[in-house]
Amino acid sequence: MIRGSMSDTKLLTLSGDIDGDWIVDAELPDGRLVIRPAAYPAVLTPGTGRKLSDEELEAFWAEHHPHMLPADNEG
Numbered sequence: 001m002i003r004g005s006m007s008d009t010k011l012l013t014l015s016g017d018i019d020g021d022w023i024v025d026a027e028l029p030d031g032r033l034v035i036r037p038a039a040y041p042a043v044l045t046p047g048t049g050r051k052l053s054d055e056e057l058e059a060f061w062a063e064h065h066p067h068m069l070p071a072d073n074e075g
Contacts, residue, residue, distance in 0.1 A: 011038060 010024035012035060021038035028034065052060065 012022045012024050012033070014020060014022060022035040023038050024033050024035055026034040
C-alpha cells in the first residue's frame with residue numbers, strides 16, 4: 001500500500017520478511033521503486049555538502065587523528 005502525506009512524500013508500508021514504513025524516493029518507468037527506511041532520514045540532502053578547505057582539513061586531522069584507529073590489516 002502506498003499512501004501520501006501532506007508533503008507529497010509517498011510512504012510505503014511493507015509486511016513480511018522486510019516490514020515497516022519506507023519512503024518512496026522514485027518510481028522508475030519500468031515500475032520499480034527506489035525506497036529508503038522512513039526511520040533513517042538522510043543526514044544531508046543531495047548537493048548540500050562541500051569540500052573542506054585546506055585549513056579546515058588540517059584542523060580536522062589535528063583534532064581527530066590521535067583518536068582514529070588504523071584501517072584493517074594495517075597494525
